[in-house]
Amino acid sequence: MSDLDRQIEQLKRCEPLKESEVKALCLKAMEILVEESNVQRVDAPVTICGDIHGQFYDMKELFRVGGDCPKTNYLFLGDFVDRGFYSVETFLLLLALKVRYPDRITLIRGNHESRQITQVYGFYDECLRKYGSVNVWRYCTDIFDYLRFVSFLTDDMGTCLVKGIKQQVVGLHLLVFFGPGALICDFSNCRCVWKPIRTIDRKQEVPHDGAMCDLMWSDPEDIVDGWGLSPRGAGFLFGGTVVTTFNHANNIDYICRAHQLVMEGYKWMFNSQIVTVWSAPNYCYRCGNVAAILELDENLNKQFRVFEAAPQESRGAPAKKAPPDYFL
Amino acid sequence: MEFEVDEKELKAAGAELLPDGRRGLRLHGWEIESIKRPILNTRQLQEWEQKLESSHFPEMIFGDSSLVLKHMNSGTKIHFNVFDALTGWKQEALPPVEVPAAAIWKYKSESFQQVILDYDYTFTTPYCGSETEEINAELGREATSEKGNCSLCWEESKEEIDLASLALKEPILFYDEVILYEDELGDNGISLLTVKVRVMPSSWFVLLRFWLRVDGVLMRLRDTRMHCVFGKSTNPVILRESCWREATIQALSAKGYPSDSAAYNDPSIIFQRLPIIMRKTQKLKLPGTP
Numbered sequence: 001m002s003d004l005d006r007q008i009e010q011l012k013r014c015e016p017l018k019e020s021e022v023k024a025l026c027l028k029a030m031e032i033l034v035e036e037s038n039v040q041r042v043d044a045p046v047t048i049c050g051d052i053h054g055q056f057y058d059m060k061e062l063f064r065v066g067g068d069c070p071k072t073n074y075l076f077l078g079d080f081v082d083r084g085f086y087s088v089e090t091f092l093l094l095l096a097l098k099v100r101y102p103d104r105i106t107l108i109r110g111n112h113e114s115r116q117i118t119q120v121y122g123f124y125d126e127c128l129r130k131y132g133s134v135n136v137w138r139y140c141t142d143i144f145d146y147l148r149f150v151s152f153l154t155d156d157m158g159t160c161l162v163k164g165i166k167q168q169v170v171g172l173h174l175l176v177f178f179g180p181g182a183l184i185c186d187f188s189n190c191r192c193v194w195k196p197i198r199t200i201d202r203k204q205e206v207p208h209d210g211a212m213c214d215l216m217w218s219d220p221e222d223i224v225d226g227w228g229l230s231p232r233g234a235g236f237l238f239g240g241t242v243v244t245t246f247n248h249a250n251n252i253d254y255i256c257r258a259h260q261l262v263m264e265g266y267k268w269m270f271n272s273q274i275v276t277v278w279s280a281p282n283y284c285y286r287c288g289n290v291a292a293i294l295e296l297d298e299n300l301n302k303q304f305r306v307f308e309a310a311p312q313e314s315r316g317a318p319a320k321k322a323p324p325d326y327f328l
Numbered sequence: 329m330e331f332e333v334d335e336k337e338l339k340a341a342g343a344e345l346l347p348d349g350r351r352g353l354r355l356h357g358w359e360i361e362s363i364k365r366p367i368l369n370t371r372q373l374q375e376w377e378q379k380l381e382s383s384h385f386p387e388m389i390f391g392d393s394s395l396v397l398k399h400m401n402s403g404t405k406i407h408f409n410v411f412d413a414l415t416g417w418k419q420e421a422l423p424p425v426e427v428p429a430a431a432i433w434k435y436k437s438e439s440f441q442q443v444i445l446d447y448d449y450t451f452t453t454p455y456c457g458s459e460t461e462e463i464n465a466e467l468g469r470e471a472t473s474e475k476g477n478c479s480l481c482w483e484e485s486k487e488e489i490d491l492a493s494l495a496l497k498e499p500i501l502f503y504d505e506v507i508l509y510e511d512e513l514g515d516n517g518i519s520l521l522t523v524k525v526r527v528m529p530s531s532w533f534v535l536l537r538f539w540l541r542v543d544g545v546l547m548r549l550r551d552t553r554m555h556c557v558f559g560k561s562t563n564p565v566i567l568r569e570s571c572w573r574e575a576t577i578q579a580l581s582a583k584g585y586p587s588d589s590a591a592y593n594d595p596s597i598i599f600q601r602l603p604i605i606m607r608k609t610q611k612l613k614l615p616g617t618p
Contacts, residue, residue: 117515120543120589219514223383227442231449232516233430236442261387263369286507287388288366324500327524327535327596328491328553 004100011093014056014086019131022092026139028099033146042106046073048294050258050277051110054084054122057310058281058291059093065307066293069097070104077258077277078110078147081140082121083284088130091123091140109147110259219260220269220276240270247273256294265292265306282309337499341529353502353527356558357400360527362504365392380414384447386511386519395506395523397532397556399564403462404480404614406554406566408523408536410508413455422448427516428544450540451511451519456552456570457536459612482568485611489555489569494533502527517541517589531557543589547580549573549599566612573602 001009007017007025017025047066052059066072080094081087097105111117118124118141127137221228221237228237243255255274262278269276281291295303338345343355352361368376368391376391377383394409424446459480508521523536533555540548549572556566581587585601592598 111515120593121515124590221445224443224445229442229444230514231424231445231447232514233424233426234432235514237445261367263367267370283388325503325505325524325526326495326497326500327526328494 004096008093008096008100011089011096012060014089016088016130017092019133019135022136022139025092025096025099026143029095029143030146032099032102033143042075043073044300045295045297046075048256048277048296049074049076050279050292051079052076052084052090053079053112053280053283054081054087054090054126055280055283055285055309056084056086056090056093058084059090059279061281061307061310062279062291062293065305066295070101073104075106076108078108079112079258080107080110081123082112082118084122084280085126087118087123087126088136088140095143107147109144113141113144113147115141115144220257220274222269240273243270243273253300261287261289262292263287263289265290266294266304277304281307285309333501334499337529338501341499341501343501343527343529351504354400355501355527357562357564358532358556358558359396359398359400360502360525360532361396361398362506362525363392363394363396364504364506365390368392376411376414380411380418382414382418382447384445384449385414386451386509388507388510390507390509393506393508395504395525395534397525397534398462399614401562402614405460405462406534407458407460408506408508408534409458410521412458413453413508413521414451416455417448417451417453420448420452420454422450422452424448425450425542425545427542449511449513450542450548451509451521452540452548452550453521453538454550455521455536455538456568457534457554461615480612480615482610482612485567485609487567487611488609489553489567490557493530494555498528498530500526500528513542517543517545529558531555537595539595541589541592544577544587546574546576547592547595547598547602549595549602551599564614566614567609568612569609570607571604572606573599574605575602 003021004025007021010017049062049066052062063069066074076094080091084090094105094107098107112121112123118137123140124134124137127140128134130136219230219235219237220243221239224237224239225241226239227242228239229235230237247254254272257274257276258278260276260278261280261283262276265278265281267276268274275294277292277294278289279291279293281289283289290306290308292304292306295305297303333345338353341355343353346352346354346359346361350361351364352359354360368385368389372391373385373389376385376389389410391410394407396405396407398405461480503524503526505522505524508523509519510521511519513519518539518541520539521537522539523534525532525534527533534553536552536554538548538550540546551571551573553569553571554566555569556564558564577587580601583601585591
């Protein structure tokens with residue numbers, strides 16, 4: 001058994017790797033990821049997964065329902081880390097699988113795969129707690145910069161996947177991006193709208209504005225038809241007409257995205273023009289939601305597989321007795 | 329993590345746990361229960377959209393969760409629920425808080441037409457609990473009279489909650505925390521409404537807390553504390569203290585405090601850095617036994 005196979009087995013037991021092993025794994029991953037362009041084809045059949053957020057035991061449940069990698073070809077739409085208790089093990093397992101089976105798993109960058117966000121929402125603290133230093137966090141966040149944020153998923157007819165949605169006038173081209181998600185379309189008819197995405201330099205921290213930021217931060221919104229600006233003053237919202245027009249112009253059947261919590265695991269919007277897939281059941285260990293993955297066969301026929309959180313007893317961490325809280 | 333209670337202490341205090349797996353207890357004529365349920369599903373959300381006339385809600389909305397403290401003799405119910413809290417949010421309707429990146433976005437988004445949404449995405453609420461009277465509860469028919477039309481009336485008070493007695497390490501017979509709603513502000517911070525309760529042999533104490541952190545912009549803490557000392561009287565008195573605190577990150581960093589969000593994860597540690605902007609104490613005398 002190779003070192004890598006042994007590490008995968010270890011990670012599957014939710015046991016983190018040594019710091020030196022993480023460093024070596026990240027270097028190998030970097031060699032693979034640097035060769036991938038921002039926009040790349042993924043061949044069907046494939047299973048598309050949404051947010052995981054460090055819920056390691058629930059990700060194991062996902063693999064139980066969807067099948068093991070490499071038998072099943074996976075596309076993860078990002079947000080692997082933060083919130084849950086096991087961001088380290090979750091991300092390292094996915095990364096180890098990527099290194100071991102580069103053609104059978106695709107990892108897209110979510111907005112949580114960022115230095116700034118992980119310092120606020122848990123991954124940084126977890127690395128510090130588990131390793132006593134921030135080195136592992138540094139190795140991992142360096143890898144985040146190499147994750148691509150757009151994938152085309154294709155069969156003979158073609159399907160493509162993109163994250164983030166946003167409109168920008170670039171010369172005479174109307175450019176539209178889509179938020180953590182996937183576009184199901186005819187690759188050969190897909191217009192040159194992708195070209196500007198190819199030219200973004202992704203090997204950087206997610207900036208506060210610009211195309212890369214737009215890719216990560218936009219959401220569909222029921223009450224606008226065209227484009228909306230978030231009440232936060234930053235972040236675009238897009239309505240039904242935008243999606244319909246884009247899908248029509250580019251021969252896209254529908255968009256599959258992640259990034260937003262859905263109680264039922266997946267949710268269609270805008271007359272089945274866009275679907276949100278969410279893969280973290282019982283989000284933050286308290287929401288009580290189910291999760292879903294989207295399986296596409298070689299002809300892009302779709303099937304949603306809905307699953308629940310892993311049973312409490314399989315989680316490893318025993319439910320500790322809480323000390324009385326004398327809050328004031 | 330579940331709180332485990334000491335059976336002996338329960339017995340010594342004359343308390344009994346609620347039956348049928350319900351969380352809570354009965355003690356000195358009060359029935360105190362916490363109810364924790366999953367977030368609302370899509371169908372329920374649609375109903376709430378109609379009832380509240382809003383199409384925007386917190387991402388995690390525990391609409392069926394609540395904390396209920398019922399005085400059994402008078403039928404008075406003090407409770408904390410999401411619907412009333414969001415009704416308060418809708419009524420207050422604060423203008424939106426802009427995140428730091430907004431300046432750049434405004435400039436670059438001038439070039440095409442768009443709708444600017446202006447609801448208060450922080451879900452700031454003045455909510456400080458609900459109270460109702462259940463009439464004929466003993467007949468099994470609940471006629472709930474709404475606030476304002478019943479004898480329940482909070483009066484201004486000069487008294488203060490006796491924090492010294494609450495700081496004593498009296499045994500805790502029941503403790504729970506119920507999250508009412510939570511939103512991550514699209515990863516720009518947190519908006520969280522929770523209610524905590526602890527019941528001791530001598531009193532019950534509740535802390536309802538609205539906590540908001542908009543990264544790089546501001547923090548807002550709206551606490552409501554309620555305390556009821558068990559006594560011989562059949563007409564218990566509840567003290568309610570509301571304290572609102574708020575500070576911009578700019579003001580905090582001018583005072584030499586850190587300005588990064590990671591330093592402000594736990595409001596119970598940093599609350600003293602936030603100046604008080606509103607404080608009031610009220611008292612509710614429960615009506616006598618009908």
